[in-house]
Structure formats: C-alpha cells, structure tokens
Amino acid sequence: MDTQQPDPSRHEEFVALYVRHEAAVFSFVLAMVQNTADAEDIVQRASMTMWRCFDQYQSGTNFRNWAFQVAKNTALNHLTKRGRDRHVFSEKLIALLADESDDRAEQLDARRRALDFCVEKLPTTERSLLAGCYAEGSTIRAFATQAGDTPNKIYKQVNRIRRQLRTCIERQLGLEGFAG
Amino acid sequence: MIDDELQDLIEKSLNEVATEEESRALEEYLLHDIQARNRYLNEVNLHASLRRRFSTAGEAPVATDLADTNTPGRKLGMVLALATLLILLVGGISLFSPAPAQTAVVAQVVGAYRDADTAYTVGEAVHPGVLEITRGLLRLDFQNGARVTVEGPARIEVIHEKQMTLHRGLITATVPETAIGFVIDTPSAHVVDLGTSFGVSVGDEGLTEVCVFEGEVEVSSPEADRADITPQLVREGQAIRTSENSKTIDSVAYETTRFENAWPVNAGVLQTTGSMRFVTPGPDFQPGNYEDNEHIVVFPERRAFVAPESIRVDLVDPGEYAKSRYRDKPTLSPSRRLTSYLLQLDAYPDGKNPNRRRSVRGQITFAQPIAGVITVTRLLKESEAVFGLPDVAYPTAREIEPRPDGDERPGFDTLILAADRRTLIIELQENPGQLDQVRVLVEAD
Numbered sequence: 239m240d241t242q243q244p245d246p247s248r249h250e251e252f253v254a255l256y257v258r259h260e261a262a263v264f265s266f267v268l269a270m271v272q273n274t275a276d277a278e279d280i281v282q283r284a285s286m287t288m289w290r291c292f293d294q295y296q297s298g299t300n301f302r303n304w305a306f307q308v309a310k311n312t313a314l315n316h317l318t319k320r321g322r323d324r325h326v327f328s329e330k331l332i333a334l335l336a337d338e339s340d341d342r343a344e345q346l347d348a349r350r351r352a353l354d355f356c357v358e359k360l361p362t363t364e365r366s367l368l369a370g371c372y373a374e375g376s377t378i379r380a381f382a383t384q385a386g387d388t389p390n391k392i393y394k395q396v397n398r399i400r401r402q403l404r405t406c407i408e409r410q411l412g413l414e415g416f417a418g
Numbered sequence: 419m420i421d422d423e424l425q426d427l428i429e430k431s432l433n434e435v436a437t438e439e440e441s442r443a444l445e446e447y448l449l450h451d452i453q454a455r456n457r458y459l460n461e462v463n464l465h466a467s468l469r470r471r472f473s474t475a476g477e478a479p480v481a482t483d484l485a486d487t488n489t490p491g492r493k494l495g496m497v498l499a500l501a502t503l504l505i506l507l508v509g510g511i512s513l514f515s516p517a518p519a520q521t522a523v524v525a526q527v528v529g530a531y532r533d534a535d536t537a538y539t540v541g542e543a544v545h546p547g548v549l550e551i552t553r554g555l556l557r558l559d560f561q562n563g564a565r566v567t568v569e570g571p572a573r574i575e576v577i578h579e580k581q582m583t584l585h586r587g588l589i590t591a592t593v594p595e596t597a598i599g600f601v602i603d604t605p606s607a608h609v610v611d612l613g614t615s616f617g618v619s620v621g622d623e624g625l626t627e628v629c630v631f632e633g634e635v636e637v638s639s640p641e642a643d644r645a646d647i648t649p650q651l652v653r654e655g656q657a658i659r660t661s662e663n664s665k666t667i668d669s670v671a672y673e674t675t676r677f678e679n680a681w682p683v684n685a686g687v688l689q690t691t692g693s694m695r696f697v698t699p700g701p702d703f704q705p706g707n708y709e710d711n712e713h714i715v716v717f718p719e720r721r722a723f724v725a726p727e728s729i730r731v732d733l734v735d736p737g738e739y740a741k742s743r744y745r746d747k748p749t750l751s752p753s754r755r756l757t758s759y760l761l762q763l764d765a766y767p768d769g770k771n772p773n774r775r776r777s778v779r780g781q782i783t784f785a786q787p788i789a790g791v792i793t794v795t796r797l798l799k800e801s802e803a804v805f806g807l808p809d810v811a812y813p814t815a816r817e818i819e820p821r822p823d824g825d826e827r828p829g830f831d832t833l834i835l836a837a838d839r840r841t842l843i844i845e846l847q848e849n850p851g852q853l854d855q856v857r858v859l860v861e862a863d
Contacts, residue, residue, distance in 0.1 A: 264469075264470065269462040274469055294580070325438045325442050328445065342459065349464070353468075354467075372471070374473035378434075393429075393435065396433070397433075404461070
C-alpha cells in the first residue's frame with residue numbers, strides 16, 4: 239500500500255487545506271446523513287481517502303469542491319451499506335445539498351465565525367447544557383439520562399438555545415431583517 | 419404554519435429523533451424548496467459547529483471555568499490533534515479501519531480466484547489496494563467508466579478511479595471518453611490512455627507489451643524516472659515493448675492473440691466455447707478480412723447505442739430459429755440501449771479438399787440478456803445501417819438455412835437462443851466461398 243501514498247512533501251499543503259475546510263465538510267456530511275456519529279465516521283474515512291488520492295487534486299484549484307466530492311462518495315457508500323433501518327435522503331437531494339453547500343460556503347463560514355462569538359455570550363448554564371449534549375461521544379439523550387432529566391425536556395431546551403443562537407448569528411451578520 | 423412544521427422537522431432531524439415518515443416529509447420540503455434547503459443547511463451548520471466546538475478533547479462536559487479555555491487555544495489544539503492524526507496515517511498507523519469509497523466494482527467473473535479457494539464475486543466493491551488474481555478472468559468497472567479485464571495469474575494494484583498498476587499478468591482496457599487519461603503503470607512503462615481500447619501484459623523482469631486495438635495511448639518510462647525517454651504515442655494497430663533494463667520503447671509486431679481471452683470479457687462476453695473466436699479490433703478489423711474455416715468469428719460493433727428507429731429482428735424469445743415472414747418479425751422499440759455483435763463464418767475453398775462439407779459449432783454467452791438475434795439478409799442490412807461500425811465495409815451475407823419442420827436430413831444450420839437469454843448456440847454448415855452472419859443485439863449494461 240506504500241507505493242500509492244502521495245508525495246510526502248505535499249503533506250503540509252494537504253494539512254493546511256484540510257484544516258481550513260474540515261468544518262465545511264463535516265457540516266455538509268451531517269446534512270447528508272442526519273446523524274452525528276455517522277458523520278464523524280464518514281469524515282474520518284473521507285479524510286483518509288483525500289490524503290490517499292491527494293495526487294488527483296491540483297494545487298490552486300477548489301479544494302473544498304474536491305473534498306465535498308470525496309466526502310459525498312464516502313457517505314453514499316456508507317448509506318448504501320447501512321441499509322434500511324431509517325430513511326436515507328435520495329441521491330437527488332444529496333446532489334442539491336452538495337451544490338448549495340459549495341455555493342454558500344462563504345456564507346456558512348461566516349455563520350460559523352459568528353457562532354463562536356454568540357456561544358461566548360451565552361449564560362453559563364446554557365453553555366454547560368450545550369457542552370453536555372455536544373461533548374464527544376455524547377448525545378442529547380445520553381446527557382438527559384446522565385442529568386436525570388427526560389430527553390424531551392432537554393430537546394426543548396436545546397432547540398430553544400439553538401434558535402437563540404440563530405438569532406444572534408443573524409444579528410451579527412446583519413441579516414435579522416429577513417431572518418424571521 | 420408551514421414554516422413551523424419545517425422547523426419542527428429540522429429540529430427532530432438534528433436531535434436524531436425523527437421517525438421515518440418525518441424524515442421523508444423533510445426530504446419532500448427540501449427537494450422542492452430552495453428556501454427550505456437554505457434553512458436546513460444553516461441549522462445543520464449551526465448544529466455541526468456546536469459539535470465541533472464542544473467535542474474538542476479537554477472541554478469538560480460541564481464547563482465551570484470557561485475563561486481558561488479561550489477559543490484560539492482550543493482551535494490550535496484541534497489543528498495539532500488533526501496534524502498528529504494525519505502524520506500517524508501517513509506513517510501507516512491507522513486509528514480506524516480504512517474503508518474509502520469504492521473505486522471500482524467487480525462487474526464480471528469467469529472462474530477468477532484470489533487464492534486457492536476464494537473466488538471473486540460479481541458486485542464486490544474494489545478499494546485502493548492490491549488484488550491477486552490466481553486464475554480466471556475478472557472484469558473491473560471503474561467509477562469513471564473505464565473497464566479493465568484482468569487475466570490471471572496476475573497482480574494488480576488499484577490506486578484510485580483513474581489509475582492502476584499492473585505488476586504482473588495481462589489486462590485489456592476499454593476507456594470511454596468520460597475516463598480519458600486513465601493510467602496503467604507497469605514496472606517498466608507508464609501508459610496513459612487517450613480514449614481507446616488496448617491490452618497490456620507484464621512478464622518476467624517487468625517486460626511490458628502494450629498493444630492498441632482502437633484509438634491511441636501514450637507510453638513513457640515509469641513515473642519515478644519519467645525524464646528518461648520522450649513519451650511515445652502508440653496508435654491503433656501498433657504495439658510496443660519496454661523492459662526494466664533497456665529504458666527504450668521498442669516497436670514490435672501487432673499481435674493480439676495473447677489478449678483473445680481477456681478482450682471478449684471487456685466487450686461484454688462471458689465466455690465462448692467450441693469454435694467461436696472473438697476478434698480483437700485493429701487495422702484489419704473488417705468482416706471481409708476474416709476468412710476462417712475453423713471458427714465463427716465474433717466482432718464487437720456499436721456499444722450501448724440507442725437506435726433512432728425500431729429494429730426488426732428474427733428471434734427474441736428463447737428457442738430455435740425458424741424461418742418466418744418479414745411482416746411477422748418481432749421489432750425492438752427504439753428507446754433501448756443495445757450493444758451489437760456480429761458473428762460470422764467466412765469459409766474459403768480449401769485447396770486440398772475443395773468440396774469438403776462440415777459444420778462448425780460454437781456457443782457464446784453474453785454478460786447481459788440478448789434482446790434480439792438477426793440473421794436474414796434483409797434484416798442484417800437494415801440493422802447494419804444502425805449498429806454497424808461506420809468505417810467498416812460489410813460483405814453481403816448468405817442467409818442461414820434452418821431445418822424446415824419435419825425435415826430429418828442432415829446439413830442445416832441451427833441457431834438457438836438458450837433459456838438464460840444470454841447464450842446463443844450455433845451450428846453452421848461450412849459453405850466454401852460463402853458467408854454466414856448473425857447479428858446479436860444485447861442489452862447494454
């Protein structure tokens with residue numbers, strides 16, 4: 239397998255590009271598969287494929303677009319294997335989401351930066367709630383069990399905090415006029 | 419109202435509590451409304467960012483002293499963690515099982531084994547890595563449309579969807595326009611396809627032969643020392659040889675015999691038995707050039723072609739061909755994608771035994787179902803205009819002569835479409851100086 243490794247001198251270039259776009263890739267994959275654990279698994283696999291196939295990527299071209307394609311294929315493969323235990327988005331919808339995630343990448347980037355600011359401004363109790371639900375390996379359900387609350391109650395709280403964050407993000411970006 | 423419903427569906431999806439119906443309802447919204455998709459992508463983006471923000475190692479589930487963990491520090495930590503991870507990967511230490519997207523799929527197997535007792539199976543995903551083929555024939559369809567048939571014993575390595583290495587053995591490749599630029603490396607050559615069909619064999623000491631059936635390829639030294647020699651264009655009907663020692667690209671005689679097992683598989687044929695010989699294209703690829711008393715010769719014609727008009731054929735259902743009237747012939751509707759093959763027996767008068775009469779028998783099995791078989795002269799002419807190759811001069815054929823009902827005498831031709839709809843069984847009476855032809859239209863894959 240060693241002979242298929244790309245030129246090691248391009249490793250830094252790859253890491254730089256990957257780190258810059260990893261958030262966008264993760265967000266896109268999550269939109270496709272609607273499951274955080276699956277999305278994390280897929281992004282890890284996709285990152286390996288990206289490095290392995292980095293020869294195919296030409297410096298200076300759109301890395302994000304290329305990374306999305308690799309991630310999309312990895313996800314489709316994963317979804318096919320996963321079978322029918324829940325509804326899987328059609329390839330048609332996935333293609334639309336891929337195009338729009340790419341088209342709107344700058345906007346989505348800006349939203350992520352605004353979010354960092356908005357999270358800092360949250361009251362401590364709300365931040366701890368998010369930290370509990372979004373910690374690595376955790377889920378809202380798991381956190382509810384741990385905290386001795388019903389999942390439903392926590393879902394409602396998280397939904398509310400997310401809506402608050404959305405309003406904050408849109409205010410940050412000067413979008414509140416049509417954000418609703 | 420609709421907005422609230424959409425918001426509710428999105429939140430359920432994020433919280434991973436949506437039922438199957440709810441997930442379908444969400445998909446309906448998203449498919450038909452760009453605003454809904456924007457909203458969904460924004461919400462997922464927020465959700466994903468929170469996960470990334472709080473899942474970083476080091477952040478306690480219940481944050482008590484937030485001032486200590488400032489954002490830039492955490493981000494740097496993540497970058498470093500990622501970089502470490504990548505360095506581990508590059509070093510060959512994998513933290514999780516590698517299962518990248520499938521690069522190719524096993525599309526056809528003819529007795530192909532990976533070792534003494536494990537056979538390859540059709541539909542198997544092929545990921546980057548080494549494949550051993552101990553015997554038999556294996557057809558790989560790459561994701562970009564390139565088709566490669568490997569004849570065992572062989573050792574290949576799939577690099578990615580546009581590149582493979584042939585370490586040892588023999589392959590034939592068909593590369594459509596979508597996959598131009600497909601690369602095959604061998605120990606002594608770097609072969610870049612320029613839209614074509616060709617064969618590559620690698621023998622002892624990396625001795626490589628490349629034989630171009632159609633189109634052209636570019637051959638240069640292996641990538642490692644590419645500067646060594648100038649790339650050479652190898653055109654249809656040409657063949658070259660390279661070796662690890664000599665570092666030159668030498669022209670050799672165009673000889674396709676060695677590729678005659680692998681090539682048919684490439685062209686959609688599972689197997690031929692008896693006196694059936696599959697012709698590899700080349701400069702003399704004209705039915706008129708194949709006088710052969712021993713074999714029924716098979717020419718691949720148009721592939722995956724949609725006929726602009728309906729095609730009249732002689733036989734569509736399993737059974738034996740019998741004569742019928744033109745107006746009773748079945749027709750194939752124009753919308754179907756079909757691949758055409760011409761089967762021919764072109765016997766020539768044998769000097770020693772000019773009046774010799776004997777029959778030639780053979781059987782051919784296609785990878786896909788047969789849609790129709792054509793044999794009468796009029797229908798051969800009609801279909802030739804559609805499925806025949808543009809630059810090929812087709813000789814006029816004699817009709818095959820099926821046995822009339824109840825006739826027990828020897829000496830008739832037999833044409834049977836087997837019940838599997840993929841196999842054609844043919845027995846033709848040699849008729850020196852005359853030409854028998856059968857055109858077979860097969861469902862395109």
